[in-house]
Amino acid sequence: MKRENIVLIGFMGTGKTSVGKRLAKKLDWDFVDTDAAIEEISGMSVSEIFRKHGQTRFRSEETVLIKRLMNDKKKVMATGGGTPLKPENWEILSGTGIIISLYAPIDTILERIGTKNDRPLLREGREAAQELWLSRQPIYNQADLIIDTTELDVDEVVDEIMQKIEGRIEL
Numbered sequence: 001m002k003r004e005n006i007v008l009i010g011f012m013g014t015g016k017t018s019v020g021k022r023l024a025k026k027l028d029w030d031f032v033d034t035d036a037a038i039e040e041i042s043g044m045s046v047s048e049i050f051r052k053h054g055q056t057r058f059r060s061e062e063t064v065l066i067k068r069l070m071n072d073k074k075k076v077m078a079t080g081g082g083t084p085l086k087p088e089n090w091e092i093l094s095g096t097g098i099i100i101s102l103y104a105p106i107d108t109i110l111e112r113i114g115t116k117n118d119r120p121l122l123r124e125g126r127e128a129a130q131e132l133w134l135s136r137q138p139i140y141n142q143a144d145l146i147i148d149t150t151e152l153d154v155d156e157v158v159d160e161i162m163q164k165i166e167g168r169i170e171l
């Protein structure tokens with residue numbers, strides 16, 4: 001199996017986009033953020049898609065997009081927090097790259113997100129967020145690598161990834 005990309009997964013607010021951008025720069029690879037790509041293609045924000053067309057529609061847009069990206073090479077892909085949950089998506093993602101999960105506890109995440117919360121799935125308060133976070137951990141834990149970002153800034157996460165992927169992927 002060829003794994004010529006890096007796929008970042010993890011709960012909302014774990015830093016997939018910031019880490020992905022900086023990692024891509026360091027590797028001199030392209031960067032793609034699946035949420036941003038869907039927004040660009042549809043001309044709507046993720047919240048707008050959820051509001052106007054529902055989550056199911058957003059999820060099918062995600063699958064269509066990652067199918068289109070699966071033959072790419074030397075790409076760092078930051079996925080949405082829900083992308084790896086669909087078994088079909090997991091199969092596509094793990095076929096295309098090494099899967100790296102960014103971990104943070106729910107309270108750290110909520111602290112990081114603070115008041116600039118534009119995520120449609122994080123509007124129901126702490127308990128609902130924790131429930132969602134808990135239910136997703138078994139999936140995130142299936143990644144090839146797990147990076148605990150709790151005490152790390154973006155550069156430190158990137159450094160840890162660089163160290164850990166050495167020898168596991170063609171750079």
Ligand code: S3P
Pocket residue numbers: 010011012013016035046079080081082083119120121
């Ligand atoms: C979602 C995470 C969001 C976005 C959408 C749904 C999720 O992406 O795809 O709001 O189900 O966890 P981020 O993880 O980049 O915030």
